[in-house]
Amino acid sequence: xxxxxxxxxxxxxxxxxxxxxxxxxxxxxxxxxxxxxxxxxxxxxxxxxxxxxxxxxxxxxxxxxxxxxxxxxxxxxxxxxxxxxxxxxxxxxxxxxxxxxxxxxxxxxxxxxxxxxxxxxxxxxxxxxxxxxxxxxxxxxxxxxxxxxxx
Amino acid sequence: xxxxxxxxxxxxxxxxxxxxxxxxxxxxxxxxxxxxxxxxxxxxxxxxxxxxxxxxxxxxxxxxxxxxxxxxxxxxxxxxxxxxxxxxxxxxxxxxxxxxxxxxxxxxxxxxxxxxxxxxxxxxxxxxxxxxxxxxxxxxxxxxxxxxxxxxxxxxxxxxxxxxxxxxxxxxxxxxxxxxxxxxxxxxxxxxxxxxxxxxxxxxxxxxxxxxxxxxxxxx
Amino acid sequence: xxxxxxxxxxxxxxxxxxxxxxxxxxxxxxxxxxxxxxxxxxxxxxxxxxxxxxxxxxxxxxxxxxxxxxxxxxxxxxxxxxxxxxxxxxxxxxxxxxxxxxxxxxxxxxxxxxxxxxxxxxxxxxxxxxxxxxxxxxxxxxxxxxxxxxxxxxxxxxxxxxxxxxxxxxxxxxxxxxxxxxxxxxxxxxxxxxxxxxxxxxxxxxxxxxxxxxxxxxxxxxxxxxxxxxxxxxxxxxxxxxxxxxxxxxxxxxxxxxxxxxxxxxxxxxxxxxxxxxxxxxxxxxxxxxxxxxxxxxxxxxxxxxxxxxxxxxxxxxxxxxxxxxxxxxxxxxxxxxxxxxxxxxxxxxxxxxxxxxxxxxxxxxxxxxxxxxxxxxxxxxxxxxxxxxxxxxxxxxxxxxxxxxxxxxxxxxxxxxxxxxxxxxx
Numbered sequence: 001x002x003x004x005x006x007x008x009x010x011x012x013x014x015x016x017x018x019x020x021x022x023x024x025x026x027x028x029x030x031x032x033x034x035x036x037x038x039x040x041x042x043x044x045x046x047x048x049x050x051x052x053x054x055x056x057x058x059x060x061x062x063x064x065x066x067x068x069x070x071x072x073x074x075x076x077x078x079x080x081x082x083x084x085x086x087x088x089x090x091x092x093x094x095x096x097x098x099x100x101x102x103x104x105x106x107x108x109x110x111x112x113x114x115x116x117x118x119x120x121x122x123x124x125x126x127x128x129x130x131x132x133x134x135x136x137x138x139x140x141x142x143x144x145x146x147x148x149x150x151x
Numbered sequence: 152x153x154x155x156x157x158x159x160x161x162x163x164x165x166x167x168x169x170x171x172x173x174x175x176x177x178x179x180x181x182x183x184x185x186x187x188x189x190x191x192x193x194x195x196x197x198x199x200x201x202x203x204x205x206x207x208x209x210x211x212x213x214x215x216x217x218x219x220x221x222x223x224x225x226x227x228x229x230x231x232x233x234x235x236x237x238x239x240x241x242x243x244x245x246x247x248x249x250x251x252x253x254x255x256x257x258x259x260x261x262x263x264x265x266x267x268x269x270x271x272x273x274x275x276x277x278x279x280x281x282x283x284x285x286x287x288x289x290x291x292x293x294x295x296x297x298x299x300x301x302x303x304x305x306x307x308x309x310x311x312x313x314x315x316x317x318x319x320x321x322x323x324x325x326x327x328x329x330x331x332x333x334x335x336x337x338x339x340x341x342x343x344x345x346x347x348x349x350x351x352x353x354x355x356x357x358x359x360x361x362x363x364x365x366x367x368x369x370x371x
Numbered sequence: 372x373x374x375x376x377x378x379x380x381x382x383x384x385x386x387x388x389x390x391x392x393x394x395x396x397x398x399x400x401x402x403x404x405x406x407x408x409x410x411x412x413x414x415x416x417x418x419x420x421x422x423x424x425x426x427x428x429x430x431x432x433x434x435x436x437x438x439x440x441x442x443x444x445x446x447x448x449x450x451x452x453x454x455x456x457x458x459x460x461x462x463x464x465x466x467x468x469x470x471x472x473x474x475x476x477x478x479x480x481x482x483x484x485x486x487x488x489x490x491x492x493x494x495x496x497x498x499x500x501x502x503x504x505x506x507x508x509x510x511x512x513x514x515x516x517x518x519x520x521x522x523x524x525x526x527x528x529x530x531x532x533x534x535x536x537x538x539x540x541x542x543x544x545x546x547x548x549x550x551x552x553x554x555x556x557x558x559x560x561x562x563x564x565x566x567x568x569x570x571x572x573x574x575x576x577x578x579x580x581x582x583x584x585x586x587x588x589x590x591x592x593x594x595x596x597x598x599x600x601x602x603x604x605x606x607x608x609x610x611x612x613x614x615x616x617x618x619x620x621x622x623x624x625x626x627x628x629x630x631x632x633x634x635x636x637x638x639x640x641x642x643x644x645x646x647x648x649x650x651x652x653x654x655x656x657x658x659x660x661x662x663x664x665x666x667x668x669x670x671x672x673x674x675x676x677x678x679x680x681x682x683x684x685x686x687x688x689x690x691x692x693x694x695x696x697x698x699x700x701x702x703x704x705x706x707x708x709x710x711x712x713x714x715x716x717x718x719x720x721x722x723x724x725x726x727x728x729x730x731x732x733x734x735x736x737x738x739x740x741x742x743x744x745x746x747x748x749x750x751x752x753x754x755x756x757x758x759x760x761x762x763x764x765x766x767x768x769x770x771x772x773x774x775x776x777x778x779x780x781x782x783x784x785x786x787x788x789x790x791x792x793x794x795x796x797x798x
Binding site: 179180187188190192193195207208214215216219224227230280290291292296299346347348356357361363368369370371 | 397
């Protein structure tokens, strides 16, 4: 399988997967940034997203729980920015993306959405210092996709 | 002092003094208000708001949305009924019109007195209802202060004494008429120093409201 | 901010009283109708939350200082002075139980603009030291860091880079001579990077030049929320200076309520001069694009959807039809709430309420008014155009176990942009 070195190719490859595969690889992207959130609801979403036999009600339930996690982590208007917590917000959004019910996807790719949110999470975690963290996370995601396809 | 002297005094010097205080008080009030001024609005306005100001003077007499239509029925309808009844009693009774004619120089057609009498009764009943509402409704109870009750009484008394005068109720006519005019004098004197000023200022406050909205392109 | 004292507070309050306010106090008949227009009253039935009550200390001051009868009463020792205890009590009414939503202004039968009065009441409360702690902290951060949430330029740039990666379109910083200068609220920068992505894609399609100023990118004006004109002025000045430096034609206020009121309507009056540039809300600009045929979308959503009108944008801002014209480009099944447009009900979180931790519970209670509106309508999706409304509604829906996705209008439009090389990122 050709290495996904280029982000455009990465995106196109993800688009070529089935929804179930998109959920599963998206879950792996989240695992890569799992340390940025201490919310157990993330694990529930990862588990369901990786379960190819998950039915609609399980997916809906995981989505609901991920949405709660998002709302618990966002920074309130006017509150002091806590970028570490904000990283957790984006991890939760990634979790929500991979278990969004199919009828609500509206053509969006859960894996790509999760990938973008995970990169944002990584950026937030090091916001005051590092400018390369996002690029590194991107390359990590390319490797994850390669491994997934080769498995 | 006998009833005739009292009546002559109250409808002569008494009413004159009360009217002067009323005019002085209202003039002072308008001066106190307008001397404060309003800073020019330097924002990029969508309009001058002048047209909207005038429109609001009219439209503010009706409900703005479905919720308040459902939830302010009492204040809205009884308020209207009271005001209409009171205006009929003040402005469409023949003897009152004569009085206005004497200092305005012109008059206007009167309504048959029995109709004005009916309007007065309606005004009196609605005022009683309004008082009951003010005492029992939680919001009104909370907001109301002494002045609200004093003004209520000062508005009620002329209507009541006027009704009694017309019907020669309980007391000799001369006394009744004298007391009726006295109650109006007291009302006139207190008027400019209470919320009764809304009778005049509401046109301006509605206009400003509409104008300030119109500047932003909103018909308020 | 200089030291807060009762004396400073009373002086500040006195300075706020102008002809309109004197008219309003002269006209109020204590009819109580304003209570039914206020969601804080309707959902709690606490009569202290009646809008006109929120300015009672200012009324006392007006009477004592600006009316003959009031001054006589004061001289005779017959009037009640405004005390520290009063201001402490009224802080709850004017800050926790009011979002400056403007409904009371629309309903008062004698035409009182009560919202205008409450905004000015806050000046006195803040000067006396009775503004909510959360707002004071946000305002301090806004002045010292440039953002009420402490979002610094590197954070914005990181988000911009992230968005560039996502959509393959450059986010332009400090471009002199660009037609539009985009402001963003800290809420959007932190929580909704998709907003920036959406505007970048739309502007690319429309072929319009735009930029963000690295010196003044913050849209939120905490000074307006807390009610301290000096601070509000400083924040507006930063934006005006940056816009003039970059020689832009129009400054765009983003999907945030108060930002628009602050920069468009209060701004020039705060800094004492008209702007040499225009100020428009993003929806006004997008609607202009639509009228000029520059906004090309495809496809319709068949979900039943409605629009939540942000108070500061619609009722207090005058941007009423534009959201609807834009939504109709992509909504196949759009319905209105009863009491919509300029009579819409507030979400419960604007005007600094969401930044005020003391008001957290009250905010959720007030949300029930919005819940009633939505229960009547039974929609699949709610669209809005303010990041603060959005979060409040999402939280409120969750707390009330209602499953309705909330979407930003700009984001929704961008999702329907006609696919060309211009809109989807090329290499």
